[in-house]
Amino acid sequence: MTKPRIKTYDRIILESLKLFNEQGERTITTNHIAAHLGISPGNLYYHFRNKEEIVYQIFLMYRDFINERLSVPEDHAMTVADLVNYLDTAFLAMWKFRFMFYDLPGLLARNPQMQTEYHQFVNTELRDILGRHFREFIRLGLLKMEDEDIEAVSINIWLVVKFWFAFEQTARPKAPITEASGHRGVQQVLALLKPYVTPEFLPAFRQLQQRYPATA
Numbered sequence: 001m002t003k004p005r006i007k008t009y010d011r012i013i014l015e016s017l018k019l020f021n022e023q024g025e026r027t028i029t030t031n032h033i034a035a036h037l038g039i040s041p042g043n044l045y046y047h048f049r050n051k052e053e054i055v056y057q058i059f060l061m062y063r064d065f066i067n068e069r070l071s072v073p074e075d076h077a078m079t080v081a082d083l084v085n086y087l088d089t090a091f092l093a094m095w096k097f098r099f100m101f102y103d104l105p106g107l108l109a110r111n112p113q114m115q116t117e118y119h120q121f122v123n124t125e126l127r128d129i130l131g132r133h134f135r136e137f138i139r140l141g142l143l144k145m146e147d148e149d150i151e152a153v154s155i156n157i158w159l160v161v162k163f164w165f166a167f168e169q170t171a172r173p174k175a176p177i178t179e180a181s182g183h184r185g186v187q188q189v190l191a192l193l194k195p196y197v198t199p200e201f202l203p204a205f206r207q208l209q210q211r212y213p214a215t216a
Contacts, residue, residue, distance in 0.1 A: 009047045011037060013061070016054045020099035025055065025107065052111045055100075059114050062097040063121050069093070072132045080142055080201060084208045086133065087189055090161045091182035098165045098177075122158075130154040142205075143196045153196070157189050164188070183212045 006014070015037055019028045030051050034044045048054050069089045072078065100107060108115035134150045137143045145153065164185035168177050190209050197205045 008037075008039065008043065012044060012047055013054060013057050016051075017058050017061075017097070017099075020055075020058070021097075024102065025051075025099050026103070030054075052114070055107065055111055056114045058097065059100065059118065062093065062100065063117075063125070065093050065096070066090075066129070067125060070129050070133075072129070072136055078136050078140065080140070080204050080208075083137060083142065083193075084186065084190075084211065087161075087186045088182075091164065091185050092179070094161055094165055094185075095179045095182055101162055102166050102169070104162075126158070127151075127154070130158065141198055142201045143193065144198050145196045149196075153192065156192055160185060160188050160192070186212045 012033065016028070016033050019033060019036060028051075030044055030048075031041055033051075033054070034041045037044070048057075070086060070093075094101065108118060131150060131154065134143065134145075134154060138145065165177055165181065168175075168181045168184070187209065190205075190212070194205065194209075
């Protein structure tokens with residue numbers, strides 16, 4: 001059975017994401033995208049008025065990915081293993097949409113609609129997701145921290161996750177940035193969390209750390 005053909009609209013978004021990740025968003029024009037897809041610029045403009053509209057749709061994909069994959073489950077209780085699974089997913093999101101975070105201020109400045117919705121997403125949806133995760137891990141007894149510390153630690157973790165691949169690019173300029181580079185980011189986040197891990201769960205936590213050696 002043959003696979004259904006992807007609509008041109010969706011192909012433009014998916015292939016643009018690939019080009020932006022590989023070559024940088026600022027170096028890619030709508031003409032580059034059209035040539036890559038083998039369509040005319042007019043066909044591309046039929047679907048999108050400009051590159052910023054394509055970038056905005058990619059941002060919506062990123063937001064949906066975060067909301068769907070990082071939400072606290074309603075149908076089963078979380079476990080200790082969920083901690084690293086969520087970190088894996090967070091770094092996977094940054095890898096899949098990494099171009100957005102190489103020059104986020106510039107990208108938002110060129111895209112007012114995305115700027116408004118990005119800040120709304122970070123300050124409402126993402127903040128709620130992170131807060132719920134921390135409170136659930138505290139409830140499980142994995143972490144012990146004061147309620148007023150949750151937001152500060154959440155922000156620190158978010159900063160590491162969001163800018164990890166950009167940091168890797170500058171810290172290791174001669175080494176290729178790969179999805180596996182995110183393993184070092186997971187290790188960094190685990191180091192931030194370690195002071196809050198309860199003695200009961202510290203052995204299991206150390207086992208989780210060993211899954212992501214710093215030299216990966």
